Amino acid sequence: MPFTRGRRQADFLLDVDFSIPGSGVTGIFGPSGSGKTTLLRCIAGLQPCTQSHLRVNGETWQSADTGAITLPVHKRPIGYVFQQPSLFPHLTAEGNLAFARKRATQPVRAEDYDEIIQLMDLSGLLDARPESLSGGEQQRVAIARALLVKPQLLLMDEPLAALDLARKRDILPYLERLHQSFDIPILYVSHSVEEIARLADYLLLMEDGRIQQAGAAPALLSRTDFPVQLGDDLGVLLEADVIERDTQWNLLRARFDGGDLWLRDSGEAPGERIRIRVLARDVSLTRTEDTDSSILNRLPMRVVDITADKDPAMVLVRMTPRATPISDNQGFITARVTRRSQDALGLAAGEEVWAQIKSVAIVR
Amino acid sequence: MPFTRGRRQADFLLDVDFSIPGSGVTGIFGPSGSGKTTLLRCIAGLQPCTQSHLRVNGETWQSADTGAITLPVHKRPIGYVFQQPSLFPHLTAEGNLAFARKRATQPVRAEDYDEIIQLMDLSGLLDARPESLSGGEQQRVAIARALLVKPQLLLMDEPLAALDLARKRDILPYLERLHQSFDIPILYVSHSVEEIARLADYLLLMEDGRIQQAGAAPALLSRTDFPVQLGDDLGVLLEADVIERDTQWNLLRARFDGGDLWLRDSGEAPGERIRIRVLARDVSLTRTEDTDSSILNRLPMRVVDITADKDPAMVLVRMTPRATPISDNQGFITARVTRRSQDALGLAAGEEVWAQIKSVAIVR
Amino acid sequence: GEITIAVASNFAAPMRDIAAAFERVSGEHRLRLAFGSSGKLYAQVYHGAPFDAFFSADQDKVNRLIARDLAVSNSRLTYALGQLALWSADSALIDEGPAVLAGDRFRKLAIANPKLAPYGVAAMETLTALEFEQTTRGRRVLGENIAQAFQFVASGNAQLGLIALSQVYRDGKITGGSSWLVPQALYRPIRQDAVILRNISAGPPERVAATKAFWAFLRSPKARSIIESYGYLTNAANPEPPTTSTKEVRDAK
Amino acid sequence: MLSDNDLAAIWLTLKLATTVTLLLMILGTPLAYWLAKTRSWWKGPVSALVTLPLVLPPTVLGFYLLIFMGPQGPLGKLTESLGLGTLPFTFPGLVIASLLYSLPFVVQPIQNAIEAQGQRPAEVAATLRAGPWDSFWHVTLPLAKPGLITAAVLGFAHTVGEFGVILMIGGNIPGVTKVVSIQIYDHVEALEYTQAHWLSAAMLIFSFSVLLALYVLQRRKTAGGWRYGP
Amino acid sequence: MLSDNDLAAIWLTLKLATTVTLLLMILGTPLAYWLAKTRSWWKGPVSALVTLPLVLPPTVLGFYLLIFMGPQGPLGKLTESLGLGTLPFTFPGLVIASLLYSLPFVVQPIQNAIEAQGQRPAEVAATLRAGPWDSFWHVTLPLAKPGLITAAVLGFAHTVGEFGVILMIGGNIPGVTKVVSIQIYDHVEALEYTQAHWLSAAMLIFSFSVLLALYVLQRRKTAGGWRYGP
């Protein structure tokens, strides 16, 4: 799915040229006003994008060549969740859903419909008019509506911003499954690193209408020089394989390039490939192994480099496993410790340390 | 500021009876559709609330007594940030701000104005019409607009949901200062525990139109049986005094009821009272003191009780300092560890442990 | 002084000439002319219109004003006698007088509404007398007034019309098309009466004087020749004895 | 009270006004839609042209229509060459004249209602795979309902009360072109005031009832929500 | 081409239409606001009443106004007792009649524009400490601008083209109540077609220019934004 785009607008110039994988979730991240919404609108065809070229899964939707036709919005098999809910005010919640279902790219089976209703917890709201729904309820209807057109490309503009944590947690796995089972690519705009880390396979970082950085999400999110100020959300994304399931303690053992980690069991079967996130703030360092701690995960590592954090009290310590030094970006672990500890422990590049990892999140 | 309210509406009944402190931030927390917006609207007077009584700072705004007058919306000295930005489409961003400034409860000095513009980073957007602003930009203008009326009560309905992390971080301290220096009470609806923990002195937990729990934020947020599923956001809020500032390492030492903690220096002067948050996930336990770790904060504690977490792999260990056992809710520390570690370390009520605290956040 | 005179629309053109001539002759007096259908003007007079005199297209409205004591009865005068003509814009259509009414060489015959306009009454009397009342029934279209009937014919929408001679007659001859002047015997005279209104008797003396002067001027040969040049007859022996009541005419169905 | 003539006129009036209103909605809605959405250079001139018939006195407009539709007029020549005869004095002629005369009252409210929607509903519809036609029927029109109702009311009422144009090209043929307004006018002109009063009163009461029912109905539909989103 | 009489009529027409439009906007806007906002039982009947003058033929409406304002009518008795004389055949009389006649065309577009805003703008204004009056002037009205322009255009055009009512109530008195529409009508009635054509053409060209300018201006103001929020 390669894109090329470049267009002028009153005072905002979107000038991007990128191609993203034809499946999986592409996260779009960037400060307010950086052009994320504009980008989605261009892809949807809602906005004239002169001098731009757009090809999706081999089909040309738009071309800068003179005389070339542009696929009109309603012919593009997309689903769009707008930043503001935008339900049809003349229809009830159910009417809004039926509107989408009737025009879906392929028939929506009753089970699928029921599942979506269930998931978004809409059963009590179906008869309500949009103006009598709360902000979060509106957004849930809007997400369900976009799913019901059975899109082949899903564009989501901060879809979960208005939702509470519990609902977010219900919906996120569904979105994951969605793109896994139906293999529809999703473009996902969000301000939440957690959501992005969890969902995105690929990441676009935007600033001032330009793509500042693009690449596989794990690599990009693991960089200590990640251009967006992540603070406590800084960490590494690792691919790992489940190798053991401990039903007594509800734990999983997963193996990544740098060793084994114990995780909370969230139902994965041995052999499954998972993605885990180790936040720098969750990693503490010791010079000798401490077997007496409540921390299960202790890995023998070697310090690769130490960089300053945005916070002057802290440093970022990048490490690689002692056993199997790794040269590419994979397998690194980053710890965020105080400068004082760095000094007290005498940490420096090349030193051997034990990394204690307090908690590890499976993001997929 | 005691409230009593009870009113019917088509199919949603808001039935609340509460009073909150006359100053400080009251966080309102609750699932989508639980009546948070409705509650703010009733307080603002935007919605008829029959049989309800509302007194703010000694002044009666609304009364259920027959014949009693109700203060009209425009006479209530409130500022309201709506859940959806709601700028006036016929005015530019600057026009929207001027609208508020002209009608402020007291004159807005040029410096104050410039500060707000600066803070919300609006200087480049002043000439733009609302429809040409991005979602986050609109929300920033809306927040500035609400501040410019110099309200005596600020009602904010998920004001930061559409903003990126960096901007949130800029705005939050300002909101803190706002209520500290001007002593205006703020009612703050949010789905983000981080925001609430940081801002709220008092907390209202809503569900289905009722107040499920209300109380001082530190106490409420420190409870292991907090009714909202907090997950990684579970922890304790502590009041502490800065006692030492270590300029070499950019650290602060703060003393709370249970001992001393090292924190990242964020500019507080010795003697200042701060609020710190210790997340259960950041606390690990050892049986013996481990002086070799990068973790600076180690406290000798005694286990008070151990409760199951919502995650079957985890338990919550509540501890109190060994030296000065504390009976009330203050001074506890909670750790979230695996059941396996509990077993391995032989943790039980009454046992002595060392709590290693990897990171501590000053929330104010 | 300046006086305002309400005039039935069909008499608008001659009245402008008369007014101009009068102003020239009298020097000091001015006329303001307000045109309208007789029925409307009657209602306006009845409801306090500031008119000094009224030129109706018939006698009936004048009678009623006198009966209600809104007009000065002894000022009544028949200022013109209308003549009815069968006319077509097509110069070849009316070749043998009324015979054309018998055939189907026309689709529509325009007349004025007999309920409202005296020319309409005369047209119906003529058709009855010629025994075309039945045969033309489905083809008659009615103008609210005689001017409109003329427009129907002049625009070609109606091929024939029974209209006022004054509408196609200037300075002694028919201005165009083909026509047949309906003999006076086929309809009762179309008497158009004028009267001075009560308003004026209480009014300022210079307006009373102007009205009197105008009334005198109307009887002058100058005025008569203007009226006749527009295809009206004038009756030297004015005033006529008033006909007492509204003429009974069947509606045009 | 009401004569057979009066009743025939009432019947004819209702038939005319209904026909004209229907046609106006059918013709005026696309025109209003085009005017609301277009960025074309023609928008201004077409808008002005639609409003123009308003500034001519109806009788004068009727006069020009009489010429235009007559055997010497361009439209008249056309209809005659098609073997349709000429339009004045016929019911279709009245319908065409009324269309022209009432068009602005129908186009303007619909155009405003569509413009007030903004682009968002159409954008949403397009992302939900509704084509322009689909979107027009199922989103734009339902959302423009208050405007459509106003348009229909103004169009209907204006046609019922229309007089000058019909007077001019109708020829007052009972059952074909003699509508109530002309019937009342005739009564007034003929000084038959009692009959004029009766007929006017009947018209007013009937119209008032219809309008009242319409407004109450319209209101019931839109009432309810006391609030406009969160 | 145009006689002195014609010019006087044109002048009078512009004066009348301007006065009436101004007054209509002043009276119609609060009425429309009330109709848009009220939940009162009276909304339906008042709406119907405002529209009612439309269904009567203008001459007939004029006829009733003549009775109502004449020396025997209730309003006439009142004005006479106040020493003002009676209103028919005077310029103020024309103004009052035209107000009644054109009111629906002004009220409806404004009412629709205000209803289309929903409650949100007024709510926001209230939280920004704008009282009802303040909010009306600085929020509701500016947002209703397209509706206000439509209202003014329809009101002005309708008054310029008004004929039947004026003919009845005004009495066709040169310089006082003889407006262009009546002047053209007179020309037509008097078979002075050339003058009628000239005067009509002048009216049409003038009106077209004014309308065109207005529409182009209105469009320039609202153009620009190609997008409706994020």
Ligand SMILES: Nc1ncnc2c1ncn2[C@@H]1O[C@H](COP(=O)(O)OP(=O)(O)OP(=O)(O)O)[C@@H](O)[C@H]1O
């Ligand atoms: N119609 C318009 N005319 C001119 N500039 C516009 C227009 N619409 C948007 N912009 C500008 O384009 C820039 C990008 O807007 P966009 O909505 O794409 O931002 P965003 O990345 O989605 O931000 P947010 O996270 O706040 O939603 C903004 O600076 C905005 O002001």
Ligand SMILES: Nc1ncnc2c1ncn2[C@@H]1O[C@H](COP(=O)(O)OP(=O)(O)OP(=O)(O)O)[C@@H](O)[C@H]1O
């Ligand atoms: N006009 C209305 N008529 C009937 N019910 C309504 C109306 N407006 C809101 N509600 C219902 O009231 C409940 C509370 O709505 P409210 O907007 O207060 O929720 P909220 O807590 O703000 O939710 P969110 O976090 O999604 O914004 C919802 O269930 C909503 O459907």
Ligand code: MOO
């Ligand atoms: O001017 Mo008339 O009285 O309608 O023939």
Ligand SMILES: [Mg+2]
């Ligand atoms: Mg955006």
Ligand SMILES: [Mg+2]
């Ligand atoms: Mg809400």
